[in-house]
Amino acid sequence: MKPETFRIKFTQHQRKQGDLWKDLVFELQNYLDGWIEGLNVTDLKGLKALMIADQLKRRVPNGVKDHFLDEWGELIDPLVLAGKLDQYESVRGHRKINPVRMAERKPLDRARPNSPRKEHPAKNAEKTEHQFGKISAPKGNWRNEKFERRTQPACYICHSTSHLWPNCPQLNKSKELVNRVGLSEQAHYLFAPYLSKALVNN
DSSP states (O other): OHHHHHHHHHHHOOTTTTTOOOHHHHHEEEEEHHHHHHTTTOSHHEEEEEHHHHHHHHHHHHHHHHHHHTGGGGGOOHHHHHHHHHHHHHHHHOOOOOOOOTTOOOOOOOOOOOOOHHHHTGGGGGBOOOTTTTTTTOTTTTSOOOOOOOOOOOTTTTOOOSOOOOOOTTTTOOOOOOOOEEEEOOHHHHHGOOOOOSSSSS
């Protein structure tokens, strides 16, 4: 396995339910050893550098991390890592377009048509016509207005309002017998050879 895989397992490994804590310690030691040996860390100074580099890596945004994806696991010297991150930010900083803040924006010089209501409010106070040509009703009097009434439903065939289409007498409805339930005299003769009369409880 790669050293980065050992690092992920070391930082994210959890104790399984029912396992002993000693088993967890053994597994974590193995993952740490695999991580350290894979990066050729042999002394305390190298271990310190690895721990600081790991803390730096945890604080780097994902977009920056994706830029160094190929060499991310091998960057164990914190000074080398910091130098690459600073260089990346300085290059990205020159390419960034500074966003215009709201306070710095200048209003566009557009020729807006002058509103007659704003210029002379006294002259236009008598007009009640809305800008789209509809006459606006005074607020509060909507109950007195006459609204469109709902049309009464009528039959599609004869246009009568006394009934609707399914009950129209002009429809040629054939009285169909759905499932002939009941006995007829023919059935009695058909089943006569198979039926016999008997007394119950005697």
